[in-house]
Amino acid sequence: MEQLIAFFDMGGYAGFVWPSYGVAAVVMGGLFVAVWRGLRHDERVLARLQAATGGRRRVRAAEESGSRGIDTGGARMADQAAARATPDSGGPA
Amino acid sequence: MTRKKRRLYFVSLGLLALGAATALILTAVSDSLLYFYSPTDLRERPVAEGQRFRLGGLVEEGSVDKDGETIRFVVTDLVYTVPVVYTGILPDLFREGQGVVTEGSLDPAGVFLAANVLAKHDENYMPPEVADSLKESGYWEEGVDGAADAAQGAAPAGAPQ
Amino acid sequence: MHRFANPTRFLRIANAILPWSAAVMALSLGVGLVYGLVLSPPDYQQGETVRIMYVHVPSSWMTLFVYTAMAIASFVYLVWKHPVADLAARASAPVGAAFTVISLSTGALWGKPMWGAWWVWDARLTSVLILLFLYLGYMALANAFDDRQRGSRAAAILALVGWVNIPIIKFSVDWWNTLHQPASVNPVGESGISIDASMLVPLFAMAIAFKAYYVTTLLMGIRREIAAAKVRTLRLAEVQG
Known part of the structure; x- marks a missing residue:
């Protein structure tokens, strides 16, 4: 018991040692949970969209026609989507 | 390929110039950083x-x-x-x-x-x-x-x- | 590098690594906490406050490590336009900012009892504060444009320009008089390691844990960014088609 009290007292520096570990736990734990939940949320939305738009084939087609699609911002993406919608236009090289 | 190369040179040169400028500035203000x-x-x-x-x-x-x-x-x-x-x-x-x-x-x-x-x-x-x-x-x-x-x-x- | 540029292949690799990095993180965190809080001795000068080191020093190392990783990813993105490099830099920024917050606040909690001040404007502390603003600036800039690509480019340039701060942080304690003491662990150089072996166990265990934490959150973050990008593509196709 005495040892336990001494442990929590940290030689009189309890007010500095424990908050240090606390800050690290809260910040790192909080970020971890935030990233984890964001990942689950986005992957769930993606799965729902894929199901609604006719399964995987459609997604793969969308990805391939814009092989650089992942990093592409709205404007370029819109071009590609438009090109897909009207196959005659040839699409971006 | 050439575009990539040009970008590579461009970015590297920019970084080099930046590094040199920083080194000069730090040397100049070194005393006030003590x-x-x-x-x-x-x-x-x-x-x-x-x-x-x-x-x-x-x-x-x-x-x-x-x-x-x-x-x-x-x-x-x-x-x-x-x-x-x-x-x-x-x-x-x-x-x-x-x-x-x-x-x-x-x-x-x-x-x-x-x-x-x-x-x-x-x-x-x-x-x-x-x-x-x-x-x-x-x-x-x-x-x-x-x-x-x-x-x-x-x-x-x-x-x- | 080309192998990782393809998101689908990247996902396969990331999913293979994730359980391992999470396991390493949990294991070394356990070892680090038990040794850091219980089994390691107090310091001859600083007493029990030396235990703050086991959080403060590894997180401070990570602030430099994560920023450098972010700068390299930004460089690869700017020059070769690899999509995953951009996502890696974007996913790194919040992790680096979190480590910087931990480094600064545990430093204050250590400085008050030992130095007699929560904060001083010496070269080391000030340059680390600037690093925090660089991380926050990166995150703000990356999301400041409607055109995502423009945000990526602007943020990548900031990340590269800001990298000059990294050697300044590292060597500030050698170049100028600072209140902060010089490094205790120098893998190269004459001074070597000036920490007793009994204190190195929790220090390195926590350092491994924090590195594994970064790998784990980074891979989850990139996976999330890839999913979000696919969602954006699908939504656009929906609108257009």
């Missing part, structure tokens, strides 16, 4: 009496003299020394032979009137038993030298000039 003056710095570039600045070094062994709330001690960098007077609470690490940084100004007699005192410790960490056995076996000298280096900062040798 957090404190050592007694040697003070000797080389005297500070006007009454002007506020920070003085750093080691608390000389055997120099601490407590008189109630007022405490007198000597700051040394093992070359020159400056006497200091301070009234107030000291940090836990304030000890003879340990590093210290004080903020204040010089009085006409050349005594440093400190308004606050911060402790500066060195980069050595060890359990008390190890420190004791080091002292007993005579290997302690090395640690004290390390502390002196820490207290002086790298003022004479390390400045990027």
Whole structure:
């Protein structure tokens, strides 16, 4: 018991040692949970969209026609989507 | 491919120019980046009496003299020394032979009137038993030298000039 | 590098690594905490406050490590336009900012009892504060444009320009007089390691844990960014088609 009290007292520096570990736990734990939940949320939305738009084939087609699609911002993406919608236009090289 | 190469050269050149500019600026403002003056710095570039600045070094062994709330001690960098007077609470690490940084100004007699005192410790960490056995076996000298280096900062040798 | 540029292949690799990095993180965190809080000795000068080191020093190392990783990813993105490099930089920024917050706040909690001050404007502390603003600036800039690509480019340039701060942080304690002491662990150079072996166990265990934490959150973050990008593509296709 005495040892336990001494442990929590940290030689009189309890007010500095424990908050240090606390800050690290809260910040790192909080970020971890935030990233984890964001990942689950986005992957769930993606799965729902894929199901609604006719399964995987459609997604793969969308990805391939814009092989650089992942990093592409709205404007370029819109071009590609438009090109897909009207196959005659040839699409971006 | 050529576009990629051009981008590579462009970005690399930009970084090189940036690095050179930063190095030049840092060299130019190097003095103002010093957090404190050592007694040697003070000797080389005297500070006007009454002007506020920070003085750093080691608390000389055997120099601490407590008189109630007022405490007198000597700051040394093992070359020159400056006497200091301070009234107030000291940090836990304030000890003879340990590093210290004080903020204040010089009085006409050349005594440093400190308004606050911060402790500066060195980069050595060890359990008390190890420190004791080091002292007993005579290997302690090395640690004290390390502390002196820490207290002086790298003022004479390390400045990027 | 080309192998990782393909998101689908990247996902396969990331999913293979994730359980391992999470396991390493949990294991070394356990070892680090037990040794850091219980089994390691107090310091001869600083007493029990030395235990703050086991959080403060590894997180401070990570602030430099994550920023450098972010800068390299930004460089790869700017020059070769690899999509995953952009996502890696974007996913790194919040992790780096979190480590910087931990480094600064544990430093204050250590500085108060030992130095006698929560904060001083010496070269080391000030340059680390600037690093925090660089991380926050990166995150703000990356999301400041409607055109995502423009945000990526602007943020990548900031990340590269800001990298000059990294050597300044590292060597500030050697170049200028600072209140902060010089490094205790120098893998190269004459001074070597000036920490007792009994204190190195928790220090390195926590360092491994924090590195594994970064790998784990980074991979989860990139996976999330890839999913979000696919969602954006699908939504656009929906609108257009």
